[in-house]
Amino acid sequence: MNSTPIELASCAPEPDAVRQRQHWLSVLAQAPRHALAAHGQRVLADYRFETLRAPEAGLVMLRARASNRGARFNLAEATVTRCALRWRPAGASPSVGVGYVMGRDEERAQWVAALDALLQQPAERPLLLAEVIAPLDALRAQQQAAQRAHVAASRVQFFTLQNEGAAA
Numbered sequence: 001m002n003s004t005p006i007e008l009a010s011c012a013p014e015p016d017a018v019r020q021r022q023h024w025l026s027v028l029a030q031a032p033r034h035a036l037a038a039h040g041q042r043v044l045a046d047y048r049f050e051t052l053r054a055p056e057a058g059l060v061m062l063r064a065r066a067s068n069r070g071a072r073f074n075l076a077e078a079t080v081t082r083c084a085l086r087w088r089p090a091g092a093s094p095s096v097g098v099g100y101v102m103g104r105d106e107e108r109a110q111w112v113a114a115l116d117a118l119l120q121q122p123a124e125r126p127l128l129l130a131e132v133i134a135p136l137d138a139l140r141a142q143q144q145a146a147q148r149a150h151v152a153a154s155r156v157q158f159f160t161l162q163n164e165g166a167a168a
Contacts, residue, residue: 024119024133028112029101031136039132040111049114052096053084055106078102083109087117095120 028036057079064075081101088094097117099109115132118124 021116021120024129025098025112025116027133027137027140028099028115030140032139033105033108035136035139036108036111039135040115043118043128043132044111044114047087047114047118049085049087049097049117051084052086053082055081055083055099055109057081057104057106079104081106081109083113085110085113085117087114087121089121089123092121092123 031039058081059077060080062075062078063072065072079102081099081104083099083106084096085099086094086096095117097113097115097120099112099114099116101109101112115128119128119133
């Protein structure tokens with residue numbers, strides 16, 4: 001089994017493609033159920049997938065650090081549902097989609113896996129990015145902005161506080 005670094009490098013996916021897939025998986029995994037159902041179900045109705053790993057719920061250990069250099073410690077356990085599906089398009093190589101979502105929502109994990117499999121196909125990607133990912137990403141940005149505004153309203157500016165003696 002002689003393999004050269006050149007052969008291995010040619011098998012590695014493009015960094016841009018990896019970043020793009022990470023982005024759409026992040027958007028899909030964080031999308032609220034109602035939004036994913038509204039945008040995803042409509043698109044997925046025309047496709048049939050082969051189940052590689054049926055949706056199943058399990059626990060993952062969440063780890064944290066006390067500071068940047070602190071020792072890691074087990075913080076909590078979280079429920080995660082995962083699923084893996086294969087889509088075999090006519091005239092193209094098959095793609096395997098994976099779906100990991102927080103909680104016990106099996107249908108949502110299937111939607112994420114199915115959309116991931118479709119998004120890996122160059123012929124399907126532009127439509128799905130415009131019809132599904134862009135609206136879900138905009139909703140996520142809107143929710144994050146609302147959350148930041150809510151937190152900012154209660155922020156204390158310690159450097160602008162006056163001490164008690166200065167008020168007199």
